[in-house]
Amino acid sequence: DSGVTQTPKHLxxxxxxxxTLRCSPRSGDLSVYWYQQSLDxxxxxxxxxxxxxxxxxxxxxxxxxxxxxxxxxxxxxxSSLELGDSALYxxxxxxxxxxxxxxxxxxxxxxxxx
Amino acid sequence: xxxxxxxxxTLSVQEGDSAVIKCxxxxxxxxxxxxxxxELGKRPQLIIDIRSNVGEKKDQRIAVTLNKTAKHFxxxxxxxxxxxxxVYFCAASMNNFNKFYFGSGTKLNVKP
Numbered sequence: 317d318s319g320v321t322q323t324p325k326h327l328x329x330x331x332x333x334x335x336t337l338r339c340s341p342r343s344g345d346l347s348v349y350w351y352q353q354s355l356d357x358x359x360x361x362x363x364x365x366x367x368x369x370x371x372x373x374x375x376x377x378x379x380x381x382x383x384x385x386x387x388x389x390x391x392x393x394x395s396s397l398e399l400g401d402s403a404l405y406x407x408x409x410x411x412x413x414x415x416x417x418x419x420x421x422x423x424x425x426x427x428x429x430x
Numbered sequence: 431x432x433x434x435x436x437x438x439x440t441l442s443v444q445e446g447d448s449a450v451i452k453c454x455x456x457x458x459x460x461x462x463x464x465x466x467x468x469e470l471g472k473r474p475q476l477i478i479d480i481r482s483n484v485g486e487k488k489d490q491r492i493a494v495t496l497n498k499t500a501k502h503f504x505x506x507x508x509x510x511x512x513x514x515x516x517v518y519f520c521a522a523s524m525n526n527f528n529k530f531y532f533g534s535g536t537k538l539n540v541k542p
Contacts, residue, residue, distance in 0.1 A: 318473060349530065358436075359474070359519060359532040372528035374431075406473065410527065417462050417527045421473040 319343065320409050322422035330430055334395040337425045341388055341409030347371070348390040349419060350382055351406040359406065365390055397429045432457040434522050436533025443510050444541050451536045453520035454502040460522040463496060463503045464530075468517045477518075478505070510540045 319342035329335055341348050350362040361374030365384035376382075379397075384390040394401060404426050408419035433456040443449050455463075461482035466474035480487045480494045480503065487494050491510075496503040507514055520533040 318475075347527070351532075358534040359521075361529055361531060364528055374529060374531075417464060417479065417523055417530070418476045419464075419466075419474075419530060421475070423473055 318420040318422065320407060320420050320422035322405075322407050322425050324425055325423065326426050326428075328428045328430060329397060331397055331399060333397050333429075334393065335397065335427065337392040337394070337405050337407075337427070339390045339392070339407030339409075339422060341390070341407075342411075342420055345409035345411050345420070346388065347410040348384055348388070349408045349410070350376075350390070350392050351408065352403045353406060353424070354403040357403075362392070394427070397427075399429050402427055402429045432460055432522055432529070432531040434520060434531045434533045436520050436536055438536060439534065440537045440539070442539045442541065445510060445512060447510055449507045449510055449514070449538055449540075451505045451518055451520070451538070452502060453504070453522075453533050454500075455522040455531075456501065457522070457524075458498075458501065459524050460531075461525055462523045462527070463494070464521050464523075465492075465494060465505050466519045466521065466532075468519065468535075470516070474519060507538075510538075512540050512542050514538060515540045 321340040346367040351359040362376040364372040382392045404424045408421045464479035468474040493506045523530045
């Protein structure tokens, strides 16, 4: 158990809909990263938050947005869903300390868009 | 931005043999290179990492080498075992850890 909790584990929805994925980082971790993993694909970096502030953006679509709340949990909002958005969405947290860059991944939220 | 390329995409070895996975990166500012192992249906987990001030690092049967000049780094697994079967991802980041760019993954199959 990595200590990172993601909900829901599975989600099935229709094209055009909007969903919210939730992530609770490990206790004490200030950084949250979101990644998208499509079938048989690598991990595509979406966005990184540190202590409530956006730190870096990757290949995140304009239809997607995220935020990190004062209690450090994060949400990834996906709107106007398309079939191609079907993927496993991972959240990872990190202590963001100078001497360690280890990412602790959650179990992922599997999104299926029909 | 950073581009990390990983080869091969699949690798099949006999138990006891060695396996080598190679990655290249494009941004010379990257200086932290972790490797993650993802077992089927599981989350990725860090297995080893290396920083740019080190050329090689070992941890039991696994080792990572880094060539900063050529901008490539490799994962070496010796005496492979069936439980090493998984997808392995390399990644690159700068010291600020703002972004981690992952390679496309290598599916390693260790045949008993």
